[in-house]
Amino acid sequence: MSRSGVRQAIAPLETRVVREHGNLILAAVLLFAAAILPFFYPQSSGFIDDCVTALAYVVMALGLNVVVGFAGLLDLGYVAFYAIGAYSIGWFGSSFFDKVNGAKGIHIGVSGVSANLPGFHLNFLLILVVAGILCAAAGALIGIPTLRLRGDYIAIVTLAFGEIIHVLAVNGDSLEIGGYHLTQGRQGITPIDRVDLPFTEPFTSLNLRPWFWTALALVAVVLFVNFRLRDSRLGRAWIALREDEVAAASMGVPLVRTKLLAYATGAAFGGMSGAFLASYQNTVNADQFEFAFSIFVLAMVILGGLGSIWGVVFGAIALSFINTNLIPDVLTPRAQDIFGQGFDLSELSFGIFGFLLVIMMVLRPQGLLPERRREVELTEGGVASDEALFEVQA
Amino acid sequence: MSDGNGSILEANEVSKAFGGLLAVSEVSFDIPERAIVSIIGPNGAGKTTFFNLLTGLYEPTSGKITFKNRDITGARPDRITKAGIARTFQNIRLFKTMSAIENVMVGEHSRMKAGLFGSVLRPPWVRKEEKAVREKARETLRYVGLRQEIDEQAAANLSYGDQRRVEVARALASDPALLLLDEPTAGMNPQESASLTSFMEKLRKERDLTILLIEHDMKVVMDVSDRITVLDHGEKIAEGEPTEIRENPRVVEAYLGKQG
Numbered sequence A: 001m002s003r004s005g006v007r008q009a010i011a012p013l014e015t016r017v018v019r020e021h022g023n024l025i026l027a028a029v030l031l032f033a034a035a036i037l038p039f040f041y042p043q044s045s046g047f048i049d050d051c052v053t054a055l056a057y058v059v060m061a062l063g064l065n066v067v068v069g070f071a072g073l074l075d076l077g078y079v080a081f082y083a084i085g086a087y088s089i090g091w092f093g094s095s096f097f098d099k100v101n102g103a104k105g106i107h108i109g110v111s112g113v114s115a116n117l118p119g120f121h122l123n124f125l126l127i128l129v130v131a132g133i134l135c136a137a138a139g140a141l142i143g144i145p146t147l148r149l150r151g152d153y154i155a156i157v158t159l160a161f162g163e164i165i166h167v168l169a170v171n172g173d174s175l176e177i178g179g180y181h182l183t184q185g186r187q188g189i190t191p192i193d194r195v196d197l198p199f200t201e202p203f204t205s206l207n208l209r210p211w212f213w214t215a216l217a218l219v220a221v222v223l224f225v226n227f228r229l230r231d232s233r234l235g236r237a238w239i240a241l242r243e244d245e246v247a248a249a250s251m252g253v254p255l256v257r258t259k260l261l262a263y264a265t266g267a268a269f270g271g272m273s274g275a276f277l278a279s280y281q282n283t284v285n286a287d288q289f290e291f292a293f294s295i296f297v298l299a300m301v302i303l304g305g306l307g308s309i310w311g312v313v314f315g316a317i318a319l320s321f322i323n324t325n326l327i328p329d330v331l332t333p334r335a336q337d338i339f340g341q342g343f344d345l346s347e348l349s350f351g352i353f354g355f356l357l358v359i360m361m362v363l364r365p366q367g368l369l370p371e372r373r374r375e376v377e378l379t380e381g382g383v384a385s386d387e388a389l390f391e392v393q394a
Numbered sequence B: 001m002s003d004g005n006g007s008i009l010e011a012n013e014v015s016k017a018f019g020g021l022l023a024v025s026e027v028s029f030d031i032p033e034r035a036i037v038s039i040i041g042p043n044g045a046g047k048t049t050f051f052n053l054l055t056g057l058y059e060p061t062s063g064k065i066t067f068k069n070r071d072i073t074g075a076r077p078d079r080i081t082k083a084g085i086a087r088t089f090q091n092i093r094l095f096k097t098m099s100a101i102e103n104v105m106v107g108e109h110s111r112m113k114a115g116l117f118g119s120v121l122r123p124p125w126v127r128k129e130e131k132a133v134r135e136k137a138r139e140t141l142r143y144v145g146l147r148q149e150i151d152e153q154a155a156a157n158l159s160y161g162d163q164r165r166v167e168v169a170r171a172l173a174s175d176p177a178l179l180l181l182d183e184p185t186a187g188m189n190p191q192e193s194a195s196l197t198s199f200m201e202k203l204r205k206e207r208d209l210t211i212l213l214i215e216h217d218m219k220v221v222m223d224v225s226d227r228i229t230v231l232d233h234g235e236k237i238a239e240g241e242p243t244e245i246r247e248n249p250r251v252v253e254a255y256l257g258k259q260g
Helices: A003-040 A046-070 A079-092 A112-116 A124-146 A152-174 A209-230 A233-243 A245-250 A255-281 A291-304 A309-339 A345-363 A372-379 A386-393 B047-054 B077-083 B100-107 B116-121 B124-143 B160-172 B190-207 B218-224 B242-247 B249-256
Strands: A106-108 A120-122 B007-018 B021-032 B036-040 B062-067 B085-087 B178-182 B210-214 B227-232 B235-240
Touching: A003 A046, A003 A209, A003 A309, A046 A209, A046 A233, A046 A255, A046 A291, A046 A309, A079 A120, A079 A124, A079 A152, A079 A255, A079 A291, A120 A124, A124 A152, A124 A255, A152 A291, A209 A233, A209 A255, A209 A309, A209 B116, A233 A245, A233 A255, A233 B100, A233 B116, A245 A255, A245 B077, A291 A309, A291 A345, A309 A345, B007 B047, B007 B210, B021 B047, B021 B062, B021 B210, B021 B227, B021 B235, B036 B047, B036 B190, B036 B218, B047 B178, B047 B210, B077 B085, B085 B160, B100 B124, B100 B160, B116 B124, B124 B160, B160 B178, B160 B190, B190 B210, B190 B218, B218 B242, B227 B242, B227 B249, B235 B242, B235 B249, B242 B249
Parallel strands: A106 A120, B036 B210, B036 B227, B085 B178, B178 B210
Antiparallel strands: B007 B021, B007 B062, B227 B235
């Protein structure tokens, strides 16, 4: 066989391997590269700190991607799941319930300082499960009133839900149930148990590497779930109902169940990331759960490309670094040279994100790393009718 | 064949009102097993509304629908699909960004079992199911006469005729006992219509399918139908074999207007 013959013979095989395992290979390479990254920086460097936050945001953005990107249900209240996840650890991983068990506390799988503190202290892995379940339930709950709605109306209901949770968090301080307040409002619940995994010492704020690796592990799990769901019976059903609910229902896709599963899955990841972030920041404070945060996560998804898994990862990392690094550390000093010392560009950060989104919508509505489907939807002449475009926005 | 027990679907005085407008008015109707039955009527006669009632997209205002002796009145569309009724749409409603094969795989949704955790963990039985479904989708696409090259193409990029075929394949994927075709020859030339006619015969013979057809092309209707039901202003005005319908004065009137 000639050389070109051999190449022709293996070409289909090569593309098959790349097609079926391409994402797996890419994920392995990227995760490995990320895993060794902390060794090049000091244990408590600001860069690693920014990375931990960025990775937690990746988890949230990938969760929201299931709801908005896959199933096409615009969710403007995603912050609610951040809040519920954060309060899960606030309640079950701190001295918040200080009178349980005769003020001795209930401890499950915790070591170090927290093992002697009053209140509930569950192991972080258990808290992840609790946060996931609470948020999935809340996600399904918010899903129910939106089931008969479409497009913009879903957005309005979810927005209201996010606000309700925020207001509850702020005013929860005055809600007394059995001697405990629901939240500690703006004062915040603190300190929160640090992440405490089996076979490791509890994490500290002096060494950020374990935090980084934990966040990276969460990202790996969420990535895996995203890829698996996308290429599954459920993933196909989500895309089908995103494109045409009537046709999807007529082909045997149960709308209620399929939508609720999307909400619940997305919510669970928001909650897990929320619990992690609360532990990392050592506080659960009602001020963290503002509407703008929902938009922040949504912007990550849109910037990367709705439904595009790698795009969303990129969008989350990019926006997170713009928020924690570019704006306060790079742009603000420059702006202060011009406008004087009192000028703080961070206060305009949401204006900047909004501006970025507008630019994106004009220049590249399908996102920076668009999903193949969106490209078809937005670039094929016949498809991009007014209705189709409306659905993309909605 | 057409009396009582042999019918696969029965509609009993089914009505549908939209506000004050009675779109379908007390239509009684039955489809014998393995028959090809057509519904004809002028535009706006309530044909598609009737289809939507049968497939659960609308809930009847009154009346009863039974399928295989089971009451399906007002049941959810996905339940009705699972029970064995599949349909196509008047203006093609494929999932445009999905490939042809994915479209057909969605059609198999109600015959699959993988749920959330099954999809994520992908145990051997899910892998097997996924593979079998993909294989069956391929076969179905071949069965409706599509070449292998189109399998992975986005539905939006297919030609009009191919889109129609993919839609039929998607409907067949749910293993229906009753297939509802809403104006399948719209936009087809006479040769294509003729080949569709023979395809319907083939479906009945090879897959034991019962077919209910909404159609404007009278040649197709007369060639293929065992029985024809005529709707006008939401009411059934005639029913019978093609030759009877052709000569029925009320039908002629509905189509051409009253004489003199």
